[in-house]
Amino acid sequence: MIQVLKTIFYFGPLLFGFGFLTPLVSQSIVAVGWTPPFGLTPLVTGLLIGGTLGIIAQIRGRWI
Numbered sequence: 001m002i003q004v005l006k007t008i009f010y011f012g013p014l015l016f017g018f019g020f021l022t023p024l025v026s027q028s029i030v031a032v033g034w035t036p037p038f039g040l041t042p043l044v045t046g047l048l049i050g051g052t053l054g055i056i057a058q059i060r061g062r063w064i
Contacts (some may be wrong), residue, residue, distance in 0.1 A: 013063070017054015022046040 008015070026046030029036060034046040057063045 011058065013057035014051075014054040017050045017057065018032075018047070021050030023055055025049045 021041075023046065026042045029042040029045060036042060040048075
């Protein structure tokens with residue numbers, strides 16, 4: 001059980017990026033009425049932005 005929690009906390013920034021930032025960005029795009037480029041849906045755009053920020057935070061070890 002401890003090893004599972006360590007693994008979850010290790011990947012915390014990545015999970016936060018996909019689990020929280022993705023829906024936040026997606027809903028913000030819809031609320032503002034912005035049309036994403038290249039024919040992407042708001043969800044895919046949110047996945048790209050949230051996932052990218054999560055991966056960067058995971059690699060760097062910090063958000064800022």
